[in-house]
Amino acid sequence: MKKKNQSFVNGFNSWWKLYPKVSEQENSESHVSCFEKWKILENALRLQKTIGHEYQMILDQKKKKWRDILSRLLDVILFLARQNLPLRGHREGISSDNRGNFLELVNLLSKYDPVLKEHMLRIEHAIACTKSKRVDSYLSKDIQNEFISLLGKELVGDNLDIHLCRAQGYDDAATMAGVHGGVQAIIKEHNPKALFMPCANHSLNLCEVHSFGSQQQRKRRYKRSSIHTLSLSQACELEHGTSDREAS
Template structure:
């Protein structure tokens, strides 16, 4: 259609200034249309124009996309900066710790120690003392309070005492570290922040000698020693429990095998005298003792049992007639269940 329309119009570049409409009409009547005005050429020009428009719009879309991505990147950078600020505040200021402190963060803080949080060299902000009977208008913390004087005149550093520049308060490192909640509020609390500098004596000494502080101090020292050796108390305890479980499982497996063997052979379990000093304790105990010569775990169990009997102490053995009958019943019920299921 664009080619047909171009038959009736003429661009200004195709005519000279002296040409008139009659000349153009005469050319039209003769059918001598220039090649420029053909349909194919017009279509090509339309295609080129369309490409230019699309390219220009595509560039605008790209620019808009780049702008959107830049805004998103800026927001992401702002979030990362905020997270980094929070993380740095946690590792530089004790007041930024959450209460209770998560286990992962607690382990990391114990590894770092209390020294990075002490800020014992200041600067310390003065605190206004309220009340008409106050002896001074303001009081200020000093570095001397971070050291404890011993009776012999020696001074030692109070490792538990840390200062928060943001809250301008004193904290107890171990009490804040193992605090369950922050319900104990007020300016006289070393968990939420102590700020009454005129009450440092005797509040510091009282807190230092309190049972709660000593318990948490011991826990802090124990955790620190365990982490330094890469062996905390929980790990040691769990290892001991797992070792005991494996030992008793192996012993019970051996007793079950003995029970199955005697039942399969239709042999009696018990003997006339089943004491440790008896010459013949019965098939069950004699067979267990025979297997102990080839099983170190069972051998150790027998040796501990003999030592307990000799010293007059009671010890779990799983060798009693009651346990033997219980093993027989358990295995018999298991056989019955198998028979019922298979039938």
């Protein structure tokens, strides 16, 4: 086997030796082979046919997909925040009838939005195939909290002065209403004038849930409602009857 010329690899100590070696290098088998590979690569790069380019296209598509998904999830959180609505539900399991405002709103939008629809179908398929709940869904409470934390930092960056806050209202969960480590307590440490008031809607909802907590209570409530309705009907009949008699 012909020994390769190492002069163009190791370099030259005497420049006068360069001239005769150049022609030898140009006609050598290794140089011709490298030149052909370089031209093939140059042509592939020009036509965007390289493996690296294909991988980059796949990577860009995935980045766009997740950016679109996260943008929609962020919009859901912003909507609930503007409407002063809680994100999480009492039970967020798959079998739950009401999984909370965040998950239920995402499910609703997935019926009409193709991006969220594909995302939710992928999650259902992954859970069914793996029999596991650990799927990259970006719907967990940790992701929600991370979004809220980022939004909080953004508000701080917008020079939102917490000392101008005069009231705050949340549900009765310990993480929000707790007197020691709750959000309202942390805010009051910075601004004692930010008075806390429990969410009236949430408190009313808890009353309704507990009042209908048992079958027997539901039956009693239904009977009282029926009696009340009957009394109203009788009152209307009596009133119309009295009016008719007075008219005659």
